[in-house]
Amino acid sequence: MRKFLFWFITFIFAFIPLYPKFPLFNISGTFVAVRLEDILIAIAIFLWGISVILSGSLKDLVNDRLNQAILLFFFVGIVSTFSAIFLTHSVVPHLSFLHFLRRVEFILLLPLVVDVVKKKSQLITVLVVLALTVLAVNLYALGQQYLDFPVISTSNSEFAKGLILRLTPGARVNSTFAGHYDLAVFLTMTITILTSLFFVLKKRFRLPVIILGGLSLFVLVMTAARQSFFAAFAGMMLVFVLANKKKYIFLFVVATIVILLYPSQLRDRLVSTITVNLFQQGARYQGKTQDQQIRSKLNIPTLAIKTSSQSASASSFASPSGKLATDIAPGEPVNTTQLGVFRSFEIRLNIEWPRAIEAFIKNPFLGTGYSSIDIATDNDFLRSLGEVGLLGTIALILVFVEIGKRIFLAFKSDTKLIRFFSVGVFSMMIAFLINGLFIDVLEASKVASLLWLMLGLGLAAGQI
Amino acid sequence: MKLFFIIFSALLLVYMLWPGPGKISDFKALPQSDTSTLSGDTVQIPNVAGYFSNNFREFVVPFYVANYQQQAYFPFPPIRINHAPEYAWTAIKKYTDSTYLEELVYPLRDSLYVNGFEPFYSDGSSKFWGATKFAVNGHSWFTKVTLRFYPSNIIVKFLVWLGISLSILFTYKLGRKII
Numbered sequence: 001m002r003k004f005l006f007w008f009i010t011f012i013f014a015f016i017p018l019y020p021k022f023p024l025f026n027i028s029g030t031f032v033a034v035r036l037e038d039i040l041i042a043i044a045i046f047l048w049g050i051s052v053i054l055s056g057s058l059k060d061l062v063n064d065r066l067n068q069a070i071l072l073f074f075f076v077g078i079v080s081t082f083s084a085i086f087l088t089h090s091v092v093p094h095l096s097f098l099h100f101l102r103r104v105e106f107i108l109l110l111p112l113v114v115d116v117v118k119k120k121s122q123l124i125t126v127l128v129v130l131a132l133t134v135l136a137v138n139l140y141a142l143g144q145q146y147l148d149f150p151v152i153s154t155s156n157s158e159f160a161k162g163l164i165l166r167l168t169p170g171a172r173v174n175s176t177f178a179g180h181y182d183l184a185v186f187l188t189m190t191i192t193i194l195t196s197l198f199f200v201l202k203k204r205f206r207l208p209v210i211i212l213g214g215l216s217l218f219v220l221v222m223t224a225a226r227q228s229f230f231a232a233f234a235g236m237m238l239v240f241v242l243a244n245k246k247k248y249i250f251l252f253v254v255a256t257i258v259i260l261l262y263p264s265q266l267r268d269r270l271v272s273t274i275t276v277n278l279f280q281q282g283a284r285y286q287g288k289t290q291d292q293q294i295r296s297k298l299n300i301p302t303l304a305i306k307t308s309s310q311s312a313s314a315s316s317f318a319s320p321s322g323k324l325a326t327d328i329a330p331g332e333p334v335n336t337t338q339l340g341v342f343r344s345f346e347i348r349l350n351i352e353w354p355r356a357i358e359a360f361i362k363n364p365f366l367g368t369g370y371s372s373i374d375i376a377t378d379n380d381f382l383r384s385l386g387e388v389g390l391l392g393t394i395a396l397i398l399v400f401v402e403i404g405k406r407i408f409l410a411f412k413s414d415t416k417l418i419r420f421f422s423v424g425v426f427s428m429m430i431a432f433l434i435n436g437l438f439i440d441v442l443e444a445s446k447v448a449s450l451l452w453l454m455l456g457l458g459l460a461a462g463q464i
Numbered sequence: 465m466k467l468f469f470i471i472f473s474a475l476l477l478v479y480m481l482w483p484g485p486g487k488i489s490d491f492k493a494l495p496q497s498d499t500s501t502l503s504g505d506t507v508q509i510p511n512v513a514g515y516f517s518n519n520f521r522e523f524v525v526p527f528y529v530a531n532y533q534q535q536a537y538f539p540f541p542p543i544r545i546n547h548a549p550e551y552a553w554t555a556i557k558k559y560t561d562s563t564y565l566e567e568l569v570y571p572l573r574d575s576l577y578v579n580g581f582e583p584f585y586s587d588g589s590s591k592f593w594g595a596t597k598f599a600v601n602g603h604s605w606f607t608k609v610t611l612r613f614y615p616s617n618i619i620v621k622f623l624v625w626l627g628i629s630l631s632i633l634f635t636y637k638l639g640r641k642i643i
Contacts, residue, residue, distance in 0.1 A: 087624050
């Protein structure tokens with residue numbers, strides 16, 4: 001059974017990143033669908049549960065401190081869901097319950113992998129499969145950009161039905177991840193791990209790793225995800241420091257500066273972040289008519305307001321030249337890149353983050369329940385505080401602290417592979433959490449599943 | 465620490481079970497108003513009440529803050545949370561017109577949502593084309609306010625308190641082992 005589970009979980013390691021986000025069946029009230037990978041994970045967890053019971057190791061599992069932290073997190077999740085349904089009335093019951101189950105599904109992958117991967121050869125097998133998977137993901141991303149490969153996206157409710165799309169001009173690649181941010185987070189994880197493994201490999205394997213890492217970095221730049229680029233930088237720096245390879249830091253910093261200087265969407269967005277978001281610079285749209293100027297001050301800006309008929313009839317937002325965004329409002333940057341960066345930050349600052357803080361205020365201990373603060377908060381820490389309150393957030397922190405401590409211990413392993421892989425996994429975890437400052441990474445199904453799988457692999461490596 | 469936890473839990477229980485309003489009719493009607501009997505208002509959906517009046521947001525929300533505090537017997541007012549008007553379809557009922565929506569809440573207790581639909585500014589000038597006054601019972605009103613109260617029963621509050629207390633206890637014990 002364990003052997004079968006190992007191959008099954010190895011298959012899942014490859015399947016999750018590679019299988020596009022086609023919905024299997026939809027849930028009323030949300031455009032988040034149940035997908036094939038959910039079924040596969042459920043089967044894996046079910047089989048593992050049976051094997052645990054049959055082998056009589058359930059008691060040992062429950063007595064494990066990390067598993068206790070995970071169980072505590074689930075317990076608070078259940079109490080929070082109950083409170084959200086019956087006390088704060090802040091959720092649709094079936095949605096909240098399914099969102100809770102999603103967390104259970106993702107996190108249980110961790111003890112499963114720890115329990116199944118027991119040998120160094122198994123660890124190497126999984127790493128080889130992962131490397132090939134990363135290569136396929138990157139090649140598919142290039143195919144989307146240059147060869148018009150199909151795009152599956154979940155960025156809105158219509159796309160999430162499983163529409164086959166093509167990349168439009170200026171759109172960013174997402175490969176098999178259905179969202180460019182998700183792909184960027186995956187590549188952040190990949191690059192961090194590859195950096196650490198580079199130091200373990202024999203010379204003949206180093207070139208393929210450099211090529212794979214370079215390709216991943218190239219695709220990461222194509223996603224133009226600023227936060228993930230920064231997280232990858234932090235993750236790699238941490239690898240150099242923890243692996244005691246400080247002489248690479250200077251080279252790495254120079255390479256990063258070169259990448260940032262090279263013209264790309266990423267560079268433009270980074271510059272706009274500083275000029276628009278931090279220093280409020282850039283030309284702003286003033287509104288062509290009195291009608292637009294007044295309307296933009298209403299909390300329902302689509303309402304027709306009382307101005308001159310001439311003003312109202314001239315209130316088209318789209319410019320004939322097409323240089324202005326068709327939906328631009330007065331006060332927003334005129335430049336389209338700046339506009340995207342401006343909105344990206346304003347949505348977080350004025351809508352998503354305050355919504356999470358308000359949820360936290362309503363119930364500081366338990367939050368207002370899973371699914372209560374809409375589909376995105378774009379900050380996992382605020383989201384956690386809003387959804388499961390202080391208690392749920394502390395429980396989750398305990399899980400990460402315990403994982404971090406255990407992986408840290410493996411830094412002293414006698415086996416070089418395990419030592420460096422542990423450094424990579426630890427750095428990957430930190431990079432992942434940095435991503436969580438501006439993206440909901442712990443809820444993004446593909447990368448969240450992969451995080452727990454990789455952390456499980458890191459812990460399993462420490463026990464080999 | 466044990467004593468601190470026991471005192472904290474006891475105070476939390478008292479706070480959560482403290483008597484307060486149990487239904488929408490426990491709240492006062494808006495002064496100088498006509499009660500709405502339109503479909504879904506006041507008479508059909510439990511704990512919803514609608515009022516037509518000339519009271520604007522600056523008066524309405526503080527009025528219900530004071531009224532809620534009075535009903536809850538607390539020495540401090542409920543917290544005001546400002547929501548987007550479109551959330552009125554969820555918090556009040558579907559198809560509710562809205563230009564503002566505020567939630568008055570005592571954390572870990574009940575919420576009173578105050579929704580206002582104001583087609584006019586307080587000086588009487590219209591906010592948008594097509595704005596019309598509400599003609600009710602021979603009166604002509606500038607605004608409509610719809611309230612929805614979300615009470616919860618005492619057993620639910622007790623179970624949530626129990627869940628919180630147990631969670632704190634487990635977190636403390638495990639936290640000491642891990643950190």
